[in-house]
Amino acid sequence: MSLTPGLRFSRSAQYVLLSNVAVPYPARLPYANLRRRLNSSSRPRAQRPRGSPRTVLRRASTASETKPAHGPPAVSVPFDPKSPGSLSTPRDPIPPESTLNPPATTRPPPLDLPARGPDVSQFSYLFRLGKAYMQFYKAGVKAIFTNRRLLRSVAPPSGTASAGGALPTRAEVLLRARTRHDVSRLPVFGVLLLVCGEFTPLVVIAFPRLTPMTCRIPKQVEALRRSAAARREASFRRLAHLRAARGEKAAGAADGKLVAGHIARSLGLTSGWWDKAGLDSPFASSVADGAVAFLAQDDALIRSGGGVGGIEDAEVMLACEDRGMDVREKEVGELRKRLEKWVRETESSSEEDSKDKVKRLLLNHELLV
Known part of the structure; x- marks a missing residue:
């Protein structure tokens, strides 16, 4: 039966729309079908797995549900939003x-x-x-x-x-x-x-x-870094004022609340509204202790993993930010040296001693600025 031009156009348009849904872009090119025929005719045809169609489908569905064995993530590669994001466990020795x-x-x-x-x-x-x-x-x-x-x-x-x-x-x-x-x-x-x-x-x-x-877009990241640096400077000025008022040369372990409040402010662990009110957050001590323990653990993991030399440039900047360092307008080489100094100075055989060293470094204005 002959078709009118309108029906012929609608059927061709319907075929194009349906084919665009399931077929990848290269297969929609005019020569894609010819290339697929040549490739299929030149290589031997794979045998169909034994069993009924339901058995084959069941095997294919359960194969995707198997979880890989536990192991460390592989070397991170540049971000690709189209990649499935699966991690392959590298062979020993692990880099x-x-x-x-x-x-x-x-x-x-x-x-x-x-x-x-x-x-x-x-x-x-x-x-x-x-x-x-x-x-x-x-x-x-x-x-x-x-x-x-x-x-x-x-x-x-x-x-x-x-x-x-x-x-x-x-x-x-x-x-x-x-x-x-x-x-x-x-x-x-x-x-x-x-x-x-x-x-x-x-x-x-x-x-x-x-x-x-x-x-987070780049402008947003810069705004966060700028506000964190301003808040950290204000916290150091407030700490120096309290030291002078109390006649102390340093804020040691005898004044734990003073140190905890400064750590919470300099690392951005509490809301900035407490700074405007001139008070410390009631949760400053707990969040500061958690941050110090996390940094001490991170330093130990860096040392056991081979040192700062194995950390990527982007991760070096994030590690310095986690430690309250100002990374704005600084080269990665300089930040890497600061991180190496930090990790070297926090090394200790005792976990509590390592935490105390982290607290002292968080009070070091010259290292963080």
């Missing part, structure tokens, strides 16, 4: 980078903003700019779910020992900490992203701490 650096999906993906040319209209440029931000946020949210899958497959649950009773590596500890940080902020940020859409970058500047780490 130091695989145990020191968490996956690249725990950091923000690269943000590629379009450049406005002289012949590009304002509307077209803003449209492309909003599209670039939406792609960035989409990749960041996808990275959070990727990190959750990595955490279930790589690191054991909290409070349990890993395979062979080995202690967790630095990569596993940071993967768990950053994933918890991002997952706790994902519901609020998801609502904000759905409501604001392309205008989200204008809103998150006012609420920088509500954004997951994988979704």
